[in-house]
Amino acid sequence: MTLFENVTRALARQLNPxxxxxxxxxxxxxxxFHPFCLVLRKRKSTLFWGARYVRTDYTLLDMLxxxxxxxxxxxxxxxxxxxxxxxxxxxxxxxxxxxKVTGAAGMSRSSTLEVQTLSVSPKALESLHQERKLxxxxxxxxxxxxxxxxxxxxxxxxxxxxxxxLERAGKAxxxxxxxxxxxxxxxxxxxxxxxxxxxxxxxxxxxxRQLMVNGKDKWDIPHIYNDNMxxxxxxxxxxxSDAGEAHEDFRTLKEEVQRETQEVEKLSQTGKSSxxxxxxxxLGKKKExxxxxxxxxxxxxxxxxxxxEALPKDVLLSKDAMGAILYFLGALSELSEVQQKLLVKSMExxxxxxxxxxxENTMEQNFLRDKEGVFxxxxxxxxxxGEEELTLTEALVGLSGLELQRSGPEYTWDPDxxxxxxxxxxxxxxxxxLTKAS
Numbered sequence: 283m284t285l286f287e288n289v290t291r292a293l294a295r296q297l298n299p300x301x302x303x304x305x306x307x308x309x310x311x312x313x314x315f316h317p318f319c320l321v322l323r324k325r326k327s328t329l330f331w332g333a334r335y336v337r338t339d340y341t342l343l344d345m346l347x348x349x350x351x352x353x354x355x356x357x358x359x360x361x362x363x364x365x366x367x368x369x370x371x372x373x374x375x376x377x378x379x380x381x382k383v384t385g386a387a388g389m390s391r392s393s394t395l396e397v398q399t400l401s402v403s404p405k406a407l408e409s410l411h412q413e414r415k416l417x418x419x420x421x422x423x424x425x426x427x428x429x430x431x432x433x434x435x436x437x438x439x440x441x442x443x444x445x446x447x448l449e450r451a452g453k454a455x456x457x458x459x460x461x462x463x464x465x466x467x468x469x470x471x472x473x474x475x476x477x478x479x480x481x482x483x484x485x486x487x488x489x490x491r492q493l494m495v496n497g498k499d500k501w502d503i504p505h506i507y508n509d510n511m512x513x514x515x516x517x518x519x520x521x522x523s524d525a526g527e528a529h530e531d532f533r534t535l536k537e538e539v540q541r542e543t544q545e546v547e548k549l550s551q552t553g554k555s556s557x558x559x560x561x562x563x564x565l566g567k568k569k570e571x572x573x574x575x576x577x578x579x580x581x582x583x584x585x586x587x588x589x590x591e592a593l594p595k596d597v598l599l600s601k602d603a604m605g606a607i608l609y610f611l612g613a614l615s616e617l618s619e620v621q622q623k624l625l626v627k628s629m630e631x632x633x634x635x636x637x638x639x640x641x642e643n644t645m646e647q648n649f650l651r652d653k654e655g656v657f658x659x660x661x662x663x664x665x666x667x668g669e670e671e672l673t674l675t676e677a678l679v680g681l682s683g684l685e686l687q688r689s690g691p692e693y694t695w696d697p698d699x700x701x702x703x704x705x706x707x708x709x710x711x712x713x714x715x716l717t718k719a720s
Contacts, residue, residue: 285478289448293397294487296363297440304333305487309478311337312485317355317402318342319436321490324608334612335434335490340422342435342493345501346414353406358399360443395446397486401438407503415499423495427514434490435503442484449477532649535704536642539711545606546712549599551719557607558716565614566623575611578604613708616701617682624678625709629717633671637678638710639663641703644684648695656692682706 290305297303306315314337315321321335343352417423426433480486492507495514549557564570578599599607614622628634640663647657664672664686676686683699 285448285476286480289395290486293363293395293440297361297399297487302489303440303487304335304489306485307334309480309484314338315436315439315485315488316341317400317436317439318352320345320493321434321436322431323434323490338422338433345417345420345423346410347417347499349414350409352410353403355400355406356403358401358438360396360398363395363397395448396443397440398443399438399440401489411502416495416501418498427495430512430514432511432513433493435493436488437491437503438489439485440487442480442482442486445479445482447477447479449475532642532645535645535649535707539708542606542609542708543711543715545602546610546715549603553599554716554719558713558719561614561713561716562626562629565626566619568615568619571611571615571622575608575615578608578611610708610712613705613712616705617709621678621681621706624674624681625713627674628678629713631671631674632717633667633675634710634714634717636663636666636671637675638707638714640675641679641684641707641710644693644695645700645703645707649700651695652697654697655695657695658692679703679706 284307286309287305287307290307294303294305306312315335318341320338320340320342322338324334324336491503491505492511493513494502494504494507494511496502546554546557560574564574614625617625625634628637640659643659643663644657648655664675667675679686682702682705683696684693684703686693
């Protein structure tokens with residue numbers, strides 16, 4: 283993860299834990315995420331990773347007929363952060379006989395990140411809505427309508443109050459004693475330092491709401507929307523703006539994962555086997571995995587089926603299948619490269635079902651628990667694992683923040699581990715589905 287992305291994610295979690303504040307992941311794009319900018323969404327939001335939005339070259343104001351400009355933005359508040367650390371980039375995991383990973387990332391001690399939150403006021407939006415109609419024949423709108431794209435309007439941003447230089451320094455060490463860790467390339471230590479200067483007025487995070495186009499020149503930005511709503515609904519279709527499904531308990535997340543796996547299950551036997559073979563080679567290689575995401579996103583952007591280079595040419599991925607695979611790639615990308623390599627070893631040893639059941643049982647007990655506490659696991663969950671498989675499993679879940687103790691059966695729950703375990707649960711579900719088909 284880049285230093286900029288590291289800091290924007292940590293900032294979003296500080297200001298809006300488990301909320302709809304999206305961190306910007308690319309410094310070069312910050313000018314395209316100011317209030318009223320139009321953006322496209324490339325993947326849905328879920329608990330373990332946020333929605334991904336990409337810029338366009340237009341704003342909502344570009345789509346409206348000439349008229350009065352909206353009033354100034356509302357200053358919601360100013361905040362300061364010192365020595366901000368991203369929990370996913372800092373910590374220590376020490377699993378007996380396996381691996382010790384330590385690292386640190388954050389801002390230099392002399393730096394303070396000062397930000398302010400600016401938003402479009404309801405009054406300003408209402409005035410704009412009443413006074414300026416949509417330019418129905420605008421080429422960009424016509425293109426988006428023809429492609430069936432959904433458009434979103436940036437309504438609130440978090441920006442820097444003054445220029446700041448951020449630094450990150452860290453050290454990662456690995457020590458491994460079991461033979462099966464040697465092929466993973468997890469040895470030695472790495473010292474790392476980098477710095478970046480962020481100018482005043484740079485957007486670090488943002489909130490969006492969906493643009494709705496009704497008829498020829500009517501538009502609206504509802505307060506509440508869901509994934510089923512369309513910016514350009516078919517004529518005569520009235521869409522309700524019910525709130526999307528929230529992750530109120532583990533059952534909700536489980537059902538969501540099952541819906542996505544059902545789309546992957548529709549692939550042919552050859553398609554699933556080829557996809558598994560491709561992923562086995564990509565896991566543990568962050569850049570290559572991201573390239574696969576970008577390939578799928580590019581295909582979705584063009585709105586047609588695609589045949590990936592890793593798949594036989596006669597295996598085409600539909601839009602729904604690509605969306606489901608992107609869903610799981612998002613979860614796998616949240617895992618560290620070490621965890622991804624451990625998943626490959628777990629597939630080879632055919633212990634994914636045991637690991638999936640372990641994570642599932644843990645979250646069933648603790649999903650709604652927002653404070654640290656002790657819980658127990660059934661001894662038989664791990665009884666089928668041999669020494670090597672148990673060690674591998676301890677490392678895999680330990681790097682998500684869940685420390686297993688062989689003495690058991692009581693374990694300590696840390697609420698901060700929930701998003702990481704959700705990502706691991708989705709990744710395990712996906713790979714288990716593919717391994718069953720191979």
